[in-house]
Amino acid sequence: MSLKLLNISKSFGTVLANNDISVNIGQGEIHGLLGENGAGKSTLVNIISGSLTSDAGTVELDGEYLDLSSPTDAIEAGIGILHQEPLVFLPFSIVDNFLAGLPKSRDFDRKLVRDDIHKISQEYGFDLDPDTVASSLTIGERQQLEMARLLWMGARVLILDEPTTAISEAQRENLFRTIERLAANGMSVIFVSHKLDEIQSICDRVTVLRKGVLIDTLTVPCPTSDLVNLMFGGYTQSIPQNQTVLGQDLLILDGICAKEETSTIEEVHCKFSEGEIIGLAGLEGAGQRLLLRNITGLTKTYRGSTYFKGENITNHSYKWYMENGFHYLPADRAGEGLIQGLTITEHFALTGNQSRKTIDWNKSRQIAECKLQEYSIRGTVTSKPEDLSGGNQQRLLLALMPDNLSVLSMEHPTRGLDIESAEWIWQELLDRSKGGTTIIFSSSDINELINFSDRILVCFSGKIIGNLSSKETTPYEIGSLIGGVQS
Numbered sequence: 276m277s278l279k280l281l282n283i284s285k286s287f288g289t290v291l292a293n294n295d296i297s298v299n300i301g302q303g304e305i306h307g308l309l310g311e312n313g314a315g316k317s318t319l320v321n322i323i324s325g326s327l328t329s330d331a332g333t334v335e336l337d338g339e340y341l342d343l344s345s346p347t348d349a350i351e352a353g354i355g356i357l358h359q360e361p362l363v364f365l366p367f368s369i370v371d372n373f374l375a376g377l378p379k380s381r382d383f384d385r386k387l388v389r390d391d392i393h394k395i396s397q398e399y400g401f402d403l404d405p406d407t408v409a410s411s412l413t414i415g416e417r418q419q420l421e422m423a424r425l426l427w428m429g430a431r432v433l434i435l436d437e438p439t440t441a442i443s444e445a446q447r448e449n450l451f452r453t454i455e456r457l458a459a460n461g462m463s464v465i466f467v468s469h470k471l472d473e474i475q476s477i478c479d480r481v482t483v484l485r486k487g488v489l490i491d492t493l494t495v496p497c498p499t500s501d502l503v504n505l506m507f508g509g510y511t512q513s514i515p516q517n518q519t520v521l522g523q524d525l526l527i528l529d530g531i532c533a534k535e536e537t538s539t540i541e542e543v544h545c546k547f548s549e550g551e552i553i554g555l556a557g558l559e560g561a562g563q564r565l566l567l568r569n570i571t572g573l574t575k576t577y578r579g580s581t582y583f584k585g586e587n588i589t590n591h592s593y594k595w596y597m598e599n600g601f602h603y604l605p606a607d608r609a610g611e612g613l614i615q616g617l618t619i620t621e622h623f624a625l626t627g628n629q630s631r632k633t634i635d636w637n638k639s640r641q642i643a644e645c646k647l648q649e650y651s652i653r654g655t656v657t658s659k660p661e662d663l664s665g666g667n668q669q670r671l672l673l674a675l676m677p678d679n680l681s682v683l684s685m686e687h688p689t690r691g692l693d694i695e696s697a698e699w700i701w702q703e704l705l706d707r708s709k710g711g712t713t714i715i716f717s718s719s720d721i722n723e724l725i726n727f728s729d730r731i732l733v734c735f736s737g738k739i740i741g742n743l744s745s746k747e748t749t750p751y752e753i754g755s756l757i758g759g760v761q762s
Contacts, residue, residue, distance in 0.1 A: 283329050295331075307481030355426075367409055525681065554716060618659055619647070684715045686717050736759070
């Protein structure tokens with residue numbers, strides 16, 4: 276059994292997500308796929324699993340060309356994918372999860388299916404009772420359920436997409452033993468992870484992607500420094516670093532623990548000074564988004580305390596945070612930050628600066644016109660978010676912010692923006708910082724982190740494992756910590 280990817284390319288507009296990628300994955304091989312955010316891993320995996328079609332190139336299984344137009348095509352060809360969040364029907368029993376989505380024309384004997392579940396469980400060390408309701412299973416057990424179902428459906432190639440993100444250490448060990456059993460039985464496994472220690476311990480070889488390009492394929496284990504250099508090499512410092520004159524301690528997080536869906540942060544201890552710019556480094560799911568949302572009162576803290584100007588503000592209402600100058604800007608500008616279908620004028624009418632009982636539309640229109648000019652937004656007062664480019668959407672989000680901000684938390688402030696827009700955004704943020712606003716932002720661009728931060732906090736598996744001075748750190752040091760390698 277061998278899976279071949281030949282000259283795979285895929286673009287989204289002007290962004291080349293995969294550029295002429297060729298990989299050969301052998302029978303019984305555990306093949307790692309490694310790369311930072313935006314490297315092209317998800318795109319490649321989605322092509323292999325039928326969720327995306329490539330613009331060019333082919334996928335071959337045992338020398339046979341595959342036409343993968345949908346996930347159904349992929350599983351029928353023998354390719355299954357286990358997502359970070361297993362695709363499990365929680366109200367259903369395990370046996371009903373097996374049967375869900377199968378063609379009605381096919382008649383399955385439930386007793387035989389139950390017997391198959393027992394056989395697969397015994398062979399791979401799963402603990403699956405066919406009658407157990409899926410909602411009572413742990414994340415690790417749901418993974419077992421989904422893997423068992425894929426095996427039952429005939430999967431010969433299994434893709435594991437960041438499978439250890441939300442499971443315990445014991446569950447991880449069980450998962451690794453299962454992967455090794457699968458490989459020993461001849462299954463080809465693609466293991467997608469940003470955790471270098473996992474790649475080193477479980478994989479036979481690893482392919483490293485960077486900015487949509489296949490950089491190299493290495494046999495592992497290998498020197499960790501080789502993997503870090505392949506993942507993060509090539510960065511240059513393009514502009515002078517930010518130099519902020521720091522004020523007093525403004526915000527203190529004392530052992531903060533929080534949870535949201537599959538993301539957690541644990542025992543976060545950090546201080547933020549007035550006017551300081553803090554960059555959060557880490558791959559997706561490492562805890563940056565949850566931390567930013569917790570800082571601005573959008574998620575609750577279940578352990579630990581938050582202090583603002585010396586006052587304990589732990590789990591104050593979101594209204595309190597807003598009234599005291601906290602503000603959050605998401606990465607999804609159009610979907611989460613702005614309201615589709617509403618005009619720019621209507622957005623300013625909703626900012627809360629007017630009477631709650633009535634809206635002065637003339638005033639709202641005037642404010643919108645002034646902000647369009649002040650923030651150089653290429654649109655009109657009747658434009659809607661969906662009419663604007665990404666750069667103009669981000670300018671609009673900044674224009675909608677209150678003038679007097681204490682703390683601004685941002686996800687990926689310049690992701691997907693052209694150079695002109697990115698420079699303009701950062702000039703605005705630097706001006707805010709000089710005015711005393713503390714800015715905490717996440718970014719997958721190491722240059723951006725080094726050039727604009729006073730300090731860089733590195734997130735890994737929900738914890739802060741690095742607190743670095745931007746003036747003294749290096750891309751290599753940041754990259755190593757992002758991959759979970761601590762000196």
